[in-house]
Every structure is written in structure tokens, then in C-alpha cells.
Amino acid sequence: MTQKKMNDMSNAEDVPRAITVAVIGAGMAGLIAARELHRRGIDVVVLESAARPGGRMLAETTALGSRIDLGGQWIGHGHHRFETLAAELGATVFRMHTPKRPEIVDGDSRIRNSSLAIAAATTGLLALEIAARLGAPRAWKTQTVRSWLRHVPGRRARRLLELLVSVSTTADLDRYSMHAFLEMIRYQGGLTAMLSTAGGAQESLVLEGAGTLTERLAAELEGRVVFDSVVTALHRDETGVTVHSASGTYRAAEVIVAVPPPMAARIAHHPELPTARNQLQDNTYMGSVYKAIAVYDRPFWRGRAHAELLVLTSPGMAVFDTSPPGGPGHLCVLIAGPEARNLDGLDSGARRAAVLGPLSAHLGPAVLKPAGWHEKPWHLDENVGGGYTALPDIGHDEGSFPASSERVGHLHWAGTETAGEHAGYIEGAIESGERAAHEVIETLSE
Numbered sequence: 001m002t003q004k005k006m007n008d009m010s011n012a013e014d015v016p017r018a019i020t021v022a023v024i025g026a027g028m029a030g031l032i033a034a035r036e037l038h039r040r041g042i043d044v045v046v047l048e049s050a051a052r053p054g055g056r057m058l059a060e061t062t063a064l065g066s067r068i069d070l071g072g073q074w075i076g077h078g079h080h081r082f083e084t085l086a087a088e089l090g091a092t093v094f095r096m097h098t099p100k101r102p103e104i105v106d107g108d109s110r111i112r113n114s115s116l117a118i119a120a121a122t123t124g125l126l127a128l129e130i131a132a133r134l135g136a137p138r139a140w141k142t143q144t145v146r147s148w149l150r151h152v153p154g155r156r157a158r159r160l161l162e163l164l165v166s167v168s169t170t171a172d173l174d175r176y177s178m179h180a181f182l183e184m185i186r187y188q189g190g191l192t193a194m195l196s197t198a199g200g201a202q203e204s205l206v207l208e209g210a211g212t213l214t215e216r217l218a219a220e221l222e223g224r225v226v227f228d229s230v231v232t233a234l235h236r237d238e239t240g241v242t243v244h245s246a247s248g249t250y251r252a253a254e255v256i257v258a259v260p261p262p263m264a265a266r267i268a269h270h271p272e273l274p275t276a277r278n279q280l281q282d283n284t285y286m287g288s289v290y291k292a293i294a295v296y297d298r299p300f301w302r303g304r305a306h307a308e309l310l311v312l313t314s315p316g317m318a319v320f321d322t323s324p325p326g327g328p329g330h331l332c333v334l335i336a337g338p339e340a341r342n343l344d345g346l347d348s349g350a351r352r353a354a355v356l357g358p359l360s361a362h363l364g365p366a367v368l369k370p371a372g373w374h375e376k377p378w379h380l381d382e383n384v385g386g387g388y389t390a391l392p393d394i395g396h397d398e399g400s401f402p403a404s405s406e407r408v409g410h411l412h413w414a415g416t417e418t419a420g421e422h423a424g425y426i427e428g429a430i431e432s433g434e435r436a437a438h439e440v441i442e443t444l445s446e
């Protein structure tokens with residue numbers, strides 16, 4: 001059936017369209033769940049509020065014909081589901097070009113590894129790692145990361161730690177508790193795993209763009225993904241769920257909500273959801289992150305320096321060389337938290353100058369003249385609300401990973417936040433989609 005026909009049918013407001021399973025959200029989690037159900041011959045529809053699939057994943061084609069990702073992109077060490085999916089969908093995975101450690105720069109100067117600032121920051125990181133292993137005291141639920149940072153000696157060391165926490169979590173540090181941060185470190189298997197490239201969370205990339213995988217999954221669903229179809233209300237009873245969406249009303253036996261908790265809070269429920277689920281949705285927020293990719297004929301900087309940098313001046317940034325092998329040069333820039341939002345008031349030209357200007361002293365003036373420029377402030381995306389993930393608000397820990405996926409009658413929950421392993425990552429989104437699909441299959445066979 002064509003998508004138009006599906007839309008037309010469901011637009012007949014008074015007659016809900018009968019469907020076995022409705023999946024809400026065409027991000028990686030929702031698409032994986034829907035594909036599994038579709039493969040088993042189960043009648044499924046995916047309702048997506050945006051006009052495209054992918055959610056927090058989005059690939060674009062550059063002026064030089066290469067593919068880049070403005071959303072999730074890296075395959076981390078041990079992210080086997082992601083790697084398998086890429087191979088299955090005919091994509092090519094390559095190891096990122098990376099040095100042993102990033103260069104830390106402040107204005108025009110590079111900070112030496114032997115400096116006091118690096119020693120103090122390393123001690124701070126070690127203290128965090130140990131505290132995460134020991135378990136965070138409950139009193140730290142209201143102590144912010146920002147207030148903890150004040151104890152770190154030296155402006156540069158503090159700034160470096162601020163940047164590392166911010167870019168690795170996208171949290172606002174005065175809204176992020178030490179308890180939540182230490183829980184995150186523990187869950188992710190330590191700071192080294194979170195921050196590293198080789199052997200860590202930023203190991204490999206997809207040549208065609210990781211976002212392409214979601215496009216291919218949506219295509220496999222043969223018109224069963226209905227775009228521009230925000231779900232506004234769910235009425236559940238003993239036999240199923242009535243789904244109200246911008247593309248009409250559906251009556252489903254089972255529903256999978258594959259939307260991050262703070263965004264799921266916008267859906268009205270009748271009857272009300274259990275308190276614990278409401279608290280998860282109400283006490284979490286999406287992180288703020290701005291991502292840009294500058295494209296060059298070739299990675300010209302490699303003759304002079306490597307381009308993995310932590311830039312301490314404002315806006316603080318993490319820069320990576322994500323160039324494909326033998327292809328054009330791709331410089332990937334991440335700016336997080338309030339510093340990401342500070343860029344929102346600038347026009348694109350001013351933002352580009354603010355981002356690339358500080359790199360000129362380190363990579364050469366050619367960095368100022370990219371052949372292509374791609375950018376996205378994710379916190380302004382009304383469909384996903386931000387990234388990388390949902391975060392627990394200060395004083396609460398409902399959003400610590402993994403978020404609860406306890407079903408509520410015929411409602412099931414997916415989304416990276418609910419993954420048992422690698423929550424927050426694409427790997428976690430895949431795992432959660434598989435788990436929710438199997439939960440539904442089991443229920444249908446009862």
C-alpha cells in the first residue's frame with residue numbers, strides 16, 4: 001500500500017484504521033522494531049512526527065559527493081549490533097584516523113602534556129573514575145558537576161574538565177548532578193571508554209553515513225512509515241490502544257513507543273500512566289548539542305598536524321578528523337551544553353567563523369575556506385528535542401541508564417535510553433528495538 005493511501009485511509013477520523021502493531025517514532029529503535037515485526041508477517045505501521053526517518057541520525061551528501069553524518073555516527077568498540085547492521089545493509093565501515101591523544105589548545109597555544117593544567121585535569125579524571133567505581137553518595141544527587149569543578153585547581157584544568165564532561169554528555173553542568181554523572185561513567189564502563197577514539201566510543205565510521213542505514217531500513221518497510229504524523233494521544237484499554245496522530249486514528253493491538261522520554265511526555269494518555277513512568281518523562285531533558293562538518297578537497301592538515309583537538313576558548317569544542325580513506329577531508333566539530341545554544345543567535349556565516357576561526361592557528365588558514373559546510377543545532381529540532389540522549393534533571397535519577405522499559409498494558413517502550421547495554425548510543429537503540437519487537441511477538445502469541 002502506498003503511503004498516500006495509508007494517510008487517506010487513516011484520515012477518515014471516525015473510523016480508526018485497524019493495525020496489529022503501531023510503532024511511534026522512526027528513529028533507529030522504532031525502525032529496527034518495525035522491521036523485525038514486518039519480517040514476521042505482522043501488520044505494522046510506524047508513525048513519525050518528522051518528514052524523514054532517522055531521528056537523531058541524519059546523513060547528508062557533501063558538495064564533493066562524500067557522505068557525512070550530522071547526528072549519531074561513530075561505531076564504538078564492542079558495538080557489534082551496529083557493525084552487523086551496517087554490513088547487512090551493504091554499508092562500508094572504516095576506522096577513524098586518530099592520534100594517541102587529542103591536542104589541547106587554548107587560543108593560539110598548545111598545552112603540553114607535561115603542564116600543570118594537564119596534571120590537575122588528569123587527577124580530576126582519576127578522582128571521577130574512582131568515585132564512579134565506589135558508587136556515588138546519595139547526597140551528590142543535588143551537587144552539580146559545576147560546583148564540583150570549582151574544587152579543581154587552575155583555570156585551564158577546570159576548563160578542560162568542563163569541556164570533556166560537556167562534550168561527552170551534552171549536559172548543562174549546573175543542571176547535572178555528580179550522582180548522575182558518576183552513574184553514567186559507571187554504566188558506560190569508565191571514562192576511558194567514553195572519551196577514547198580507538199578502543200572507545202569513537203572507533204569507526206560508516207562511509208555512506210550512519211544515517212543512511214535508517215533510510216535503508218525505512219525503505220525496507222515498503223511504505224509502512226507514515227511521516228508528518230505526530231502522535232498526540234494514546235487511549236488504552238484491555239484489548240488494545242487507540243492512537244491519535246496527525247495522520248489520523250489507528251486502533252492497534254500493541255504499541256511500541258520508540259521516542260526519548262522527555263519527548264514522549266508530549267503524548268497525552270488515557271488513563272494516566274503509572275507515576276514511575278510519568279516521573280521518568282517529566283524529570284529528564286534532552287541535552288543540547290551543535291554539530292558541524294567542514295568539507296575540504298583533501299585532509300590537508302595531515303602533512304602539518306593531526307586534527308583531533310580540544311579547544312578551550314569559547315565556544316569550547318571537540319574536533320575530529322572523520323575523513324573517509326582516500327576521500328575528501330571531513331572535519332567534525334561538536335559543541336555542547338549552553339555553549340551550543342549560545343551559537344543560536346548567530347547567522348550561519350558568523351557561526352562558521354566562530355567555529356573555524358580558532359582552528360586556523362593549529363591547522364593552517366586553509367581551514368577557513370571549506371568546500372562545503374554542514375551544521376545542525378539538535379536542541380532546536382522540534383521532533384527529537386536535542387541529543388545525544390535524555391539526561392536526568394538535577395535532584396532526580398529516573399533518567400539514569402538504563403531507563404525503565406516496563407510495559408504498561410499494551411504499551412511497550414523502546415529507544416536507546418532503555419537499552420540494557422550501550423544506552424545512549426546507536427547500538428543501544430538497535431538493542432532496544434529488538435527487545436521491544438520480541439516483547440510484542442511474545443504477547444501476540446499468548
Ligand SMILES: Cc1cc2nc3c(=O)[nH]c(=O)nc-3n(C[C@H](O)[C@H](O)[C@H](O)COP(=O)(O)OP(=O)(O)OC[C@H]3O[C@@H](n4cnc5c(N)ncnc54)[C@H](O)[C@@H]3O)c2cc1C
Nearest residue numbers: 025027028029049055056072073074231383387415416426
Ligand atoms: C549530534 C549527535 C551525535 C551523536 N553521536 C553518536 C555517535 O557518534 N555514536 C552513537 O552511537 N550515538 C550517537 N548519538 C546518539 C544516537 O544518535 C542516538 O542514541 C540514537 O540515534 C537514538 O535512536 P532512537 O531511535 O532511540 O531515538 P530517536 O533517534 O530520537 O528517534 C525517535 C523518533 O521519534 C520521533 N518522535 C518524537 N516524538 C514523536 C511523536 N509524538 N509522534 C511520532 N514521532 C515522534 C522523532 O522524530 C524521532 O524520529 C548522537 C546523537 C546526536 C544528536
